[in-house]
Amino acid sequence: MKAKVDEGLCCGAGPCQEICPEVFKRIDGVSVVQVETVPSEVEKKCQEAMEECPTNAISLK
Protein backbone atom coordinates (compact mmCIF):
# COMPACT_ATOMS: atom_id res chain seq x y z
CA MET A 1 0.00 0.00 0.00
CA LYS A 2 1.15 3.52 -0.82
CA ALA A 3 -0.09 6.73 0.81
CA LYS A 4 -0.29 10.17 -0.70
CA VAL A 5 -1.23 13.57 0.72
CA ASP A 6 -2.64 16.26 -1.55
CA GLU A 7 -0.77 19.30 -0.23
CA GLY A 8 -3.35 21.62 -1.77
CA LEU A 9 -6.06 20.11 0.43
CA CYS A 10 -4.06 19.48 3.60
CA CYS A 11 -4.64 21.94 6.45
CA GLY A 12 -1.64 20.61 8.36
CA ALA A 13 -3.30 20.31 11.72
CA GLY A 14 -5.36 17.18 11.34
CA PRO A 15 -5.33 13.88 13.16
CA CYS A 16 -3.29 11.84 10.71
CA GLN A 17 0.01 12.46 12.52
CA GLU A 18 -1.48 11.36 15.83
CA ILE A 19 -3.21 8.30 14.39
CA CYS A 20 -0.33 7.06 12.27
CA PRO A 21 2.96 8.84 13.03
CA GLU A 22 4.84 6.00 11.32
CA VAL A 23 3.60 7.36 7.99
CA PHE A 24 2.54 10.99 8.41
CA LYS A 25 4.73 13.82 9.65
CA ARG A 26 4.11 17.56 9.68
CA ILE A 27 6.70 19.46 7.67
CA ASP A 28 6.41 23.15 6.77
CA GLY A 29 2.74 23.23 7.73
CA VAL A 30 1.54 20.22 5.77
CA SER A 31 1.45 16.52 6.38
CA VAL A 32 4.10 14.62 4.44
CA VAL A 33 4.27 10.87 3.79
CA GLN A 34 7.46 9.49 5.32
CA VAL A 35 7.59 6.07 3.70
CA GLU A 36 7.74 4.73 0.16
CA THR A 37 5.46 1.83 1.09
CA VAL A 38 3.20 1.70 4.12
CA PRO A 39 4.42 -1.12 6.41
CA SER A 40 1.79 -3.84 6.64
CA GLU A 41 1.62 -3.57 10.43
CA VAL A 42 0.41 0.04 10.23
CA GLU A 43 -1.91 -0.28 7.21
CA LYS A 44 -4.98 -0.29 9.46
CA LYS A 45 -3.90 2.90 11.23
CA CYS A 46 -3.14 4.50 7.88
CA GLN A 47 -6.63 3.61 6.66
CA GLU A 48 -8.07 5.14 9.82
CA ALA A 49 -6.02 8.33 9.24
CA MET A 50 -7.48 8.58 5.75
CA GLU A 51 -11.01 8.19 7.09
CA GLU A 52 -10.44 10.82 9.80
CA CYS A 53 -8.85 13.40 7.49
CA PRO A 54 -11.29 16.33 7.48
CA THR A 55 -10.35 17.49 3.97
CA ASN A 56 -10.00 14.09 2.26
CA ALA A 57 -6.38 14.95 1.46
CA ILE A 58 -5.12 11.40 1.99
CA SER A 59 -5.36 8.75 -0.71
CA LEU A 60 -4.26 5.12 -0.46
CA LYS A 61 -3.66 2.58 -3.17
Ligand code: SF4
Ligand atom coordinates in the same frame (compact mmCIF):
# COMPACT_ATOMS: atom_id res chain seq x y z
S1 SF4 B 1 -5.61 14.85 8.58
FE1 SF4 B 1 -5.63 15.40 6.38
S2 SF4 B 1 -5.74 17.63 6.34
FE2 SF4 B 1 -5.13 17.05 8.39
S3 SF4 B 1 -2.88 17.11 8.40
FE3 SF4 B 1 -3.50 15.02 7.89
S4 SF4 B 1 -3.57 14.95 5.65
FE4 SF4 B 1 -3.59 17.08 6.25
